[in-house]
Each structure stands twice: as C-alpha cells, then as structure tokens.
Amino acid sequence: MAGSDVKLLGGWPSPFVMRPRIALNIKSVDYEFLEEKFGVKSPLLLQSNPVYKKIPVMIHGDKPICESLIIVQYIDDVWSSGPSILPSDPYDRAIARFWATYIDDKFFPSLSGIAKGKNEEERKAAIEQVIAGLGLLEEAFEKCSKGKGFFGGERIGYVDIALGCYLGWIRVTEKMNGMKMLDEAKVPGLAGWADRFCSDSAVKEVMPETEKLAEFAKLIFSAMAKGSFPTPAN
C-alpha cells in the first residue's frame, strides 16, 4: 500500500496538523496517526524534530519531515496518486507560496492575538487586523480562484490548505466573541469558499467540530490567561 510507511505525529485540535492530513487525503495516502498528548512531547517527537520539538512531523519510512507547509510540499512532490496541490505554472506557484506565507506570518498572529489580547483594546485591535487580513484574502481569492470554487481553482490547493486549516479556530473565535468574521456581506467569496472547503471529502473527517474545539479552546485560553500560552504545533 502506497502510504503504509507513513506516520504522522499530531494532535486533533492543531490547525497545522490538519494541513498534512488534508494533503495525504487528497493523494489517497494511508497513514498512521500518532496522537501526541497535549502538553507532553513523546520521545519520537523529540527525536524527529529536535530543532522545534513541535507537531506536525511526518515520518516517511524512517525520514522525518517537519513544518506543516514543507510537509505539504513534500507530499505533493512525492505522490502523484491524486491531483497536484501546488499550481503547475511557476508564477501561480509563486503567488500561492506568497499567500501561504502571508497567512502564517501575518494572518495567524492576528487571529491568535484575539485570544492573547490582555484587554479589550488589544482584542479589538487584533479583530480589526483579522478583518483587514480577510479583506486582503478575499481579493486574493478572487484573483487565484479565477471564478472557480477554490484558491486552487476547481480543487483544493496549497492556499486552500494553508488558510482552511484555521477555519475551525475562526469559528471558535466568532462564537466566543459573539461576532462574524467570515461575513457574507463583507467577504462573500471567502464565506462561500469556507463552506465548500469544510464539506470537501479530503477535509470533512479532519476538521474538528466547532463545539469540541470550543471546549478545548476554553482550556487553553484559560492557560493563556495565566500566562502559560501553550503552542501545540507549528
């Protein structure tokens, strides 16, 4: 079996772990999911990712690969058993990498900044940043999707995976703050995209239910309030 020698070290609530899971599903690669206990690092994790000591780590045969977006690119490079994840055109590929980098370097810090905010003012500023970021991503969606359903066109691609993995946490943040960030009136492209993404067969089984994630969020936000923000993944 193509994927029988693939192990993925991860945790169900981690958006970063969701990325290689979706990529492996797209390529129909079977893998063993080794769930790391939250707050504990297994010897296999420490040995496989000595630099960051973070999930996800994918082990292919005996070779560990770290960093979620690097793993996704590796999966795309190795398996041709499913559609390509990165665009085939070099310029489209550069644009996809640009937005994936933006999502991790700018969008995610704003999103997590809402929960990390020490007071109302900081939280408000973070929410504004997220909304501005979604505005930019709405424009990017219009350009990249070329009138089709996903950033990747007709199918889920690299930017879809990069951004889509945060949808669970966006919904939890909306719920906890009694607000709508993926507002159909403001970001109609992204609002429709989010629904399509979550109901895609490669995503459904790995996207956590909002209720369950919200329960988990309460636990970690309470830890954060005590100043011990756990960073479960990279």
Add this chain to the structure above:
Amino acid sequence: MAGSDVKLLGGWPSPFVMRPRIALNIKSVDYEFLEEKFGVKSPLLLQSNPVYKKIPVMIHGDKPICESLIIVQYIDDVWSSGPSILPSDPYDRAIARFWATYIDDKFFPSLSGIAKGKNEEERKAAIEQVIAGLGLLEEAFEKCSKGKGFFGGERIGYVDIALGCYLGWIRVTEKMNGMKMLDEAKVPGLAGWADRFCSDSAVKEVMPETEKLAEFAKLIFSAMAKGSFPTPAN
C-alpha cells in the same frame, strides 16, 4: 536575451535582495537592478508589493514576485539556464526548505537582536543565540553537504543562498562587537564554507564589502538606537 525582461527592485545592503541576485547570476539571467533609495518607497515598489511594501521585488515581464525565498524558487522553476538551486530529491528539498525557514525565522532574529539589544545583557543573550544557531547550522552543513563544499553539494544551492546572504552582516557584527562568530575552531565547516561562498563567481559582485556595510550599519544602528529601526527589506 533570456533575462532582458527581468527587473529587480532592491538595495545593495539588503541581505534579502542579495538572494535573487545570486540566483539570477547562477542562471546567467541578465536583469535591470532598480536601486530603491533607503527610507523611500518608489511608486513601482508600492504598486508591485502592496501587501508588504518591501524589497526585493522581481518583475518578470509585467508580473511582480515578492519575498526573497519565493523569488529564488521562482527563478529556479523558470530558468534551466544554469544548475538547479533546489535539490532534485524531494526529501533533500524538504530538508533544504526546513533550514532556509529556520534561518529566516530563528537565526536572523537572533542576529539582528544583537544590534537591537537595548543593553549589554540583551546583546549577550542574542550573541549566545547566534552562536547556538551556528552550532545547529554546522551540523546541518555536515549532513547536507555530504563532504562537499556547499549545503547544496558541489555547488551553491538554496540553503547556501538563504544563509550566505547574511555573511556580510555577520562580519559587520563581528567587527562591531570585537568577536568572532564564524570561528574556525567551533564551526570549521561553516568557516570554510563562508570563504568559498563569498569567492564564488555568482556571489562576489553582489556581496558588499565589510567596510562599506559597516558604514551603512552605523547609520541604521544609530536610527535603531533612537527607536526607529528601519527594515530595509524582506
């Protein structure tokens, strides 16, 4: 001519701008270098990189590409007029991406932390981080180079470009702090690699002289001391 439709918006002191310049040299692609004035952003820059408004931006035909490592990957994808920059093996490619990401996400903040340090203690902590980082990179060099001269093997590759672009700034930092970070006794692999890298024909003409860079550094460190750290590039 293959590269006559390539423009690069940059500035000579920027390590990030050096990356696409080296990649273009490796591929023997001619390009027009449009020097941005320090502290001023040209209309072309603002229009080409509206998200970050930072150099480098490469414009190929009428298409702008931003973010130095994304540009390097694009150059490698588009031009086969020179040796490959990324390794051809998918696992080696993942490892190269891992170290390039480490260099930007961890190593560079430590290096710039030396100059940004508000007091002796902060500067010392940053120097220790840089030295620890160089220790990790020495191990990476041993593994990646497989006994040859560069991270990329016999020739300059992706990690060489990612790390090598900081060599000018490492030398300036050494000079300003009266210390040796690329110490032959501690990181013999990297010390030899640094000399080979700087004398490579693709690098020589774009690596700034330490004296000239030190003069520039004095200007920006003085601005930093006043709390206005200029970030000339991404």
